[in-house]
Amino acid sequence: MEDIGSLGTSVRQRLTCKEFEENDSLSASKPSTNELRSEDSTEDEHSTSTLAQEASPMESSHRQHRQTPDLFVTSRLNVISKEVNVAYGQLQEKFSIEYRNLLESAINSASRIQTGYDSSVADRVSFSFSSSKTEDRITKKRFTTRESVLTELLRTNHIKTVHNIFAAILIIFSVQTVVYDLIEQGSLISWGFGKFSLVISIWLCMLTSTISIFPIFNMWRQLRPSSTKLLDRAFLLFYIAYLAAFLCVPVWALAEYDLPPVSTLVVAIEQVRLLMKAHSFVRENAPRVLHADKTIDDGLNFSRYLYFLFAPTLIYKDEYPRTSAINWNTVVYNVSELVICIFYIYYIFVRFCIPNFHNFNSDHVTIKMFVYSVFGCMMPGTLVLLIGFYAILHCWLNACAEMLRFGDRLFYKDWWNSVNFSGYYRNWNIVVHDWLFTYIYQDTYMLLKFQKHMRWLAMYTTFFISAVFHEYIIILAFRFVYPVLFVLFAIIGVGFIYVTTGHNKRTSNIFLWVALFIGNGILMCLYSMEYFSRRNCPLIKDSFLDYMIPRSWFCTPNE
Known part of the structure; x- marks a missing residue:
């Protein structure tokens, strides 16, 4: 016990001396380090002398020999402390790396699940219309029950507040525009909408013709086993026609x-x-018929085809994941927000677009x-983009999904977090992306014999066909060919896929948003100029070429 007490006293005294040495410059009035050492030395000598008088000669000799090991123990304690600190730091760093890798792996796995494609379980489908038995592996769309991204985010109070801010801005726009329309023009929403009965009539005709595909296809399927290849060619010619x-x-x-433009836009879409x-x-079904797939007998029926025509997906399947019941509160809420978003976009055009371009000359x-x-x-162009996205891809598709109990509601992903245009194009509209990937990209790649x-x-x-149909809708709505969007x-846009801004994700995301702001500004400006120039400027040529020549480039004021 005396040895342990002596060791503790020695260590405590040396730590005290070290502390005084480090703080000597902060307090000049305190005794110097040498004085402290002298006093400690005197105390040690006095303590040792007293103990030596009481102890036996053997214990006194042993205690004297322990003074040197005291220094060794102190130095070893310091070394061990440093080693422990280093080991702790290494362990902490290793834990951080392992945690980060595990988190990234989980996110990547979730991303693959959300995408809906699973190449590991891809069906082997032969697309050859000849007698060849060659089969190529392609990825197939897999539907699972899941919510939309914004549906989950809007359960967070912070995201709800952003939603409420947009609602407050809408109220301001509404009051201003409604007063103007009622006082100045005597009507509400006087531009863009009209001839609603004709819109319904044209839509019903298109829907009827699409429904007629099923009985004709089913007739071909039933007659094919007893016919020659001539029937296949006849059906192919009918389908092209x-x-x-x-x-x-x-x-x-x-x-x-x-x-009017908006009514035409609805019909074109x-x-x-x-x-x-x-x-x-x-x-989806022609290869099953050509290869005598017996599952088509059980899977192909009119009710499933009719359900597919109204379901919020462009990929046909015999079965889709379904929810247990319809939540009509969700339907009413989404439809209400859709109507509000339509008014919102109208107000943006009325307040920011039409006043600047309606007198174009x-x-x-x-x-x-x-x-x-x-x-x-x-x-305003970017606001139209964001509100249009929320109205169609979130409100409208979720309302349809709820009414049809359609389970897979991943209509988009978090495209706003994209760090390049490749991710933006993939995540912006999952519904259209799935169709383009399945029937344009993969079929074209198959025709190229899957050469990497x-x-x-x-x-x-794929980009070309997508851009053509986007421009086709704009041409029908505005009645002129002005391929700015194309x-x-x-x-x-395709060139921007290869543009990188380094490994800084924040910088890359800022670059993406700057490009979107500029692009939307150019689109809104050029299309508005051309639209109103065709109202205010005379014809360039009284022929079909007038639709092809940008009148805003050669506009002279009407006399």
Whole structure:
């Protein structure tokens, strides 16, 4: 016990000396280190002398020999303390690395599940219309029950507050615009909407023609076992003729009845949607018929096809995940927000677009005015993009999914967090992306015999077809050919896929949003200029070429 007490006293004294040495410069009035050491030495000598008088000569000798090991123990304690600190730091760093890797692995796994494609369980499907037995592995869409991203985010109070801010801005716009429309024009929403009965009539005709695909396809399926390849060719020619007629007849109706822009936009979007659904049904089931897949006898029926025509997906399947019941409160809420978003977009055009361009004339065709107009359209153009996304891809599709008890509601992903345009294009609209990936990219890649060095051609083909149909809808709505969207999407947008800003995700995301702001400003500015120039400027040529020549480039004021 005396040895332990002596060791503790020695260690405590030496630590005290070290502390005084470190703080000597802070207190000049305190005794110096040498004085402290002298006093400690005197005390040690006095204590040792007293103990030596009481202890036996052997214990006194042993205690004297312990003074040297005391120094050794103190130094070893310091070394061990340093080693423990180093080991703790290494352990903490290793834990952080392992935790980060585990978290990234979980996120990647969740991302693969959310995407809905699983190449590991891809079905082997032969697409050859010949007698070849070659089968190629492709990825197939897998539907699972899941919520939309914003549905989950809006359960958070912070995201709800952002939603409420947009609602407050809408109220301000509403009061201002409603008062203006009622006092100045005597009507509400006087621009863009109209001829609603014609819109319903054209839509019913398109829906009826799409429904007629099923009995014709079913007749081909039943007659094929007892017929020759001539019937296959006949059905193929009929299908091609049907697609051509489905594209041309609605266009003729829109031109004949001269529907307003927004009404035309609704018809054009529904035309493309029904066309994509019809192709998906034929594309998914034709290989099953050609290869005598017996599962088609149980899976193919009219009720499933009719459900598919209204379901919020463009990929045909015999079965989809379904929810247990309909929540009508969710339906009413989403439909209400859809109507509000339509008013919101209308107010943006009325307050920020029409006042700047409705008197368009030759004075606007200058670089100075163009730059001012582009910057003035960046904010409202991006607001139209965001509100249109929320209205269609969230409110409308979730309302349809709830009414049909459709379980898979991943209509989009967190595209706003994308760090490049490749991620933005994939996550912006999952519904259309699935169709393009399945029936354009994969089929083109299959025609190229799955050569990896030709994958770029399949990608560009997909972008080209997507850009063409986007521009097609704009052409029908505005009644002129001005391929601004095509250039920004199919040329500049594709080029931006290869643009990187380093490994800083925050910088890359900022670059993406800056590009979106500029692009939306250019789109809104150029299309507005061209639309109102065709109202205010005379014809350039009284022929079909007038639809092809941008009148805003050669505009002179009407006398």
